[in-house]
Amino acid sequence: MMAITDYRLLVVLGPTASGKTRLGVGLARALGGEVISADSRQVYRGMDIGTGKDREEYGEIPCHLIDIADPGYEFSVFEFQRRFLDVWAEVRGRGRLPVLVGGTGLYLDAVLRGYRLVAVPANGPLRAELAALVPEELQERLCRANPRLHNTTDLLDRERLVRAIEIAEYEAEHPPEPLPALAPLVFGIRWERSELRRRITERLKARLAGGMIEEVERLHAAGVPWATLDYFGLEYRFVASYLRGELNRNDLFQKLNSAIHDFAKRQETWFRRMERHGVPIHWLDGAAEPLTAALALLGRTGARAGR
Template sequence: TAVGKTTLSLQLAARFKGEIISADSRLFYRGMDIGTAKPTAVEQAIAPHHLIDICDPDETLSLGAYQQMAYETIDGVLTRGHLPILVGGTGQYVMAVVQGWGIPEVPPQPALREALAALGGAELARWLAVLDPVAAERLDPRNVRRVIRALEVVLVAGRPISQLQKKSAPPYDICLVGLHREREVLYGRIDTRVDQMMAAGLLDEVIRLRAAGYGCDLPAMSGLGYRQLWQYLDGELTLAEAVERIKFETHRFVRHQANWFQRQDAAITWFDMEELGVESAVIDFVRERLEIGD
């Protein structure tokens, strides 16, 4: 988040005839453009983009459905002789594709989810640590929706989600690139971006979504920027407090995001985005790793 993925992905796409495939769950939703830092129309015109604006805010896209769509999109890009570039910071969506996760076939259980939600975050985290300690270590306990899903799977299937998500490597030659910035630098970029989002009309975007009938209880509305401004509109926060909370919670999110990716796959090659010439270094690495000719 705010590390520079979009700019670098466009450079890679231009250099290698690439097509960009989003692995950011927030970009799936139509009408949620500013708060998700969705690539602009100009950016999307530079290279083909896929899996953006594919559902309404009140729709859900399961991890399994996304994985299937991503594989179909990758195959289409390869058929055209282009380079698929998977871009995003939603860890489970990225790794489900590149590691070939087996997705548990456990349909949603509304009554069970409601009962679990009533337990509260701390109790949910405690039960997950007992029933699926691997998932408990991997998931952010503040992400109650995913904690509930992990508990739902183990209670319905009788096996932990961490066991059911067995990996079967997809038939692609994969090059994994991670982008890094020093934490304080990243925080500064986040704060600047939040201010730019507010100036660009993020509050108006949230007002339009409310007017369209979308509720604050939707998963799409739980995202950074939307939830806090919803609280402002409900009179729970001042506007200044809402903006500061967006910044603070985004700082916390990127810490978890970085730790998650660093634990997930030793095959990720990390690049410091503050280094001079890092864009050229990434391009050279991808060319060599995938044996792409000039």
């Protein structure tokens, strides 16, 4: 049982097709909140059906960080964190409760575990200086700049090694600003495995019938290259393969359905990893009434929105 707390952020997470949007909107409606999306693909305009924006579920509830970039723009976790913090402050400034909803583990982790991210520009003079050093000298310089180095793969590739030195030396001179105290309260939705698989399959059928193939056609006709659609993965990669004649309709469904099931497993693995790293998640049964359970849990613990 969680301790009594004043929370400044509600979070709703779960695997794809688990009903996150419905729960997030329900909490926002009940508690005077606004939704902030934590989905790495919903940031892109025109990618609606494949990403499951489900606009009809929001009604009068505002939703932020959806449709803020054009496909092809490289939207990073750093930009997500920066934009999230801006929106979080704006929503609270209006006296409303921010409700973060999504399934992109890296985005959620960046917020909940407070990644200290800094935008590090390329340093031409430094790179010229490093070009004269042999790999062993570069490794030594990186270890001096970052004694707490934990990603040893940076020591194996020269380009990554140079970039790691660039980042470490920049951060030493430009320490990141302290992050605000978010005081998050995190809810997760769980389903029995077979039921989640059924929900994923039924949703995919509905999306294919609802114009997902035509959506990908429109994106490509508007100038989004096949390579970019492949990069977005899952629905966009497989539908693009179908449109290029590399898959027939049955293979499109079967292969995409299997890929989404695998993706849901990876999401659940990421959430378990977040728990191991100290993020408490209060799991709700998706087959019951998760909104009722979440509100009851808030009431039982005395949790209340902080100011």
